[in-house]
Amino acid sequence: MGDPAWSVRTAKLALALAIIHSKPAGSSSREYTERLARAVSGQESKVEALEAEVLELRQKLLLSRICSGLSKSGDPSSQLQAQDPGSSENTVTLLEDSGCDLSNEQRTESSEVSQEFVESRPPTLFPLLPSLKRHHGAPANPLSSHMQFLQHLLELKTLTESGRLKTDFSHFENDSSTVCDSVCQLLDGLITFYRNPKFPFSSFWTEAVDTLARLISDFNYSNHILMKCSKKLEEFERTLLHDIVRNRNINRFQVQSYVSQSLVTLGSCRLLRKSVISLLLSEVNRFAEDLGPVSQVQAGYDVTRYENIFSLFWILEQLLQMESEEGDPSGIGRDDQEARAFLRKHDETVLQLSDAFPLFTLYVWRLGVLLNSIERKTVENNPLP
Structure with a gap:
């Protein structure tokens, strides 16, 4: 196989020559190229619009299939009655909440609907198409x-x-x-x-x-x-x-x-929490390393970045408390590289920065307490062989 970069350059050269040879009389190569670019851009916009329309149709089709499956999974009216046999209002609310749109004929004033209505409905109680219409008057x-x-x-x-x-x-x-x-x-x-x-x-x-x-x-x-x-x-x-x-x-x-x-x-979301915590700890670790030399020589530092880091501390505390309270830690303290780096340098960071940046080290200490607590629970729940 040839060099890919050389192939790309050859293709570009061939395209340029084709444009020059095919340009109409009375128009420069630049003008003709810009005209072609506008035409291609217009086609791309049309393709994007069609793709968006196709995706919306696929969404409606999937919801229709699910609603159809709900109606075939048993007698819908008996399921609704099992929840509250005397509440026709709940029947209407249930269908609306499910994402299944109700036609105008099915929307009846609650005062006029009785238990007899619920029992007399045919098995096709679930309409097939959800309501995904955009409101007119303002661009959606x-x-x-x-x-x-x-x-x-x-x-x-x-x-x-x-x-x-x-x-x-x-x-x-x-x-x-x-x-x-x-x-x-x-x-x-x-x-x-x-x-x-x-x-x-x-x-x-x-x-x-x-x-x-x-x-x-x-x-x-x-x-x-x-x-x-x-x-x-x-x-x-x-x-x-x-x-x-x-x-x-x-x-x-x-x-x-x-x-x-x-x-x-x-x-x-438990499936995303570990990655979010790791990302935040990475930034905190990097910032702590940058503050180390500053504290030793009493040099200037980025005050704005220092202020912003406290938002990350707040987020980390919220997420680590969630992790600790849920009772099934996912191994953040033991398995995550950034968490290990934070805990490994925790004591050194607190001692090194406590005089120059007391508020920063206070939050570092609090995060260390939370991470150590999670690590202990992880070891208890998942002991090493």
């Missing part, structure tokens, strides 16, 4: 359809786990690409927004992070999502970290508060 967030779709899945899953509806979601794992593609699209939008977050924050973004964490926490598709979207998830975590650490604006603390809460929300 292009990510809203993905978030609505994922929220509908979570609502349906909650209903099945509570026993109010019965279906096996593992039957739909063959459609995991639809869920993964939706998650990837949502992550792309989140990464774009959080690279330059604007205050005041829209509740949409915090809700999107919460939906993402809940989906990965307790849904059948979590393994598929982590396999396909792990790189994007890592990029999103790093983006949130950089928002906090690199922010140098005077009025940055309100933005950092929202971003910090987003990292805590991500870390509330």
Whole structure:
């Protein structure tokens, strides 16, 4: 095989020659090239629009299949009656909460609906298509359809786990690409927004992070999502970290508060917590190393970076307390490289920096207490052979 770089240069040269030979009379090569670029860009926009439409159709189809499976898994009316035989209002609410839209004919005033209505409904009580329509009048967030779709899945899953509806979601794992593609699209939008977050924050973004964490926490598709979207998830975590650490604006603390809460929300998912904690500890370890020489020679240091690091301390305390309280530690203290590095240098860092940076070392000491506690529980629960 030839040199790939040489092949690329040859292809570019061939393309340039083709453009020069094919350009119409009366137009320069530059003008013709720019015209071709605009044409290609327009086609790419059309392709992206079509891909988005196809994905939304796939979302609707998957939800329709799940709703259809719910209606076939048993007598729907008997399942609803088992929950509350006398409440027709619960019947309507249950169907709405499941993400299954109700037609106008099925929406009846609660005062006019009786138990006889519930018992007389045919087995096709569950409509097939969820409501994913955008509201007219204001431009919809292009990510809203993905978030609505994922929220509908979570609502349906909650209903099945509570026993109010019965279906096996593992039957739909063959459609995991639809869920993964939706998650990837949502992550792309989140990464774009959080690279330059604007205050005041829209509740949409915090809700999107919460939906993402809940989906990965307790849904059948979590393994598929982590396999396909792990790189994007890592990029999103790093983006949130950089928002906090690199922010140098005077009025940055309100933005950092929202971003910090987003990292805590991500870390509330056990499958993501270890990576979030490791990422934060890596930054703390690096900053402690940078402060070491400063404390010895009493030199100047980056005050803004010093202030920002305390947001990371707050996030770490929240996540480590979650890890400790859940009673089944995942080996953060023993298995994680950054945690081991932090604990190995913990005492040295506290002694070295306590005079020059007492508040910093106080937080380092508190994190050390939490990590040591988790490590002891890990050793007790998973002793070495």
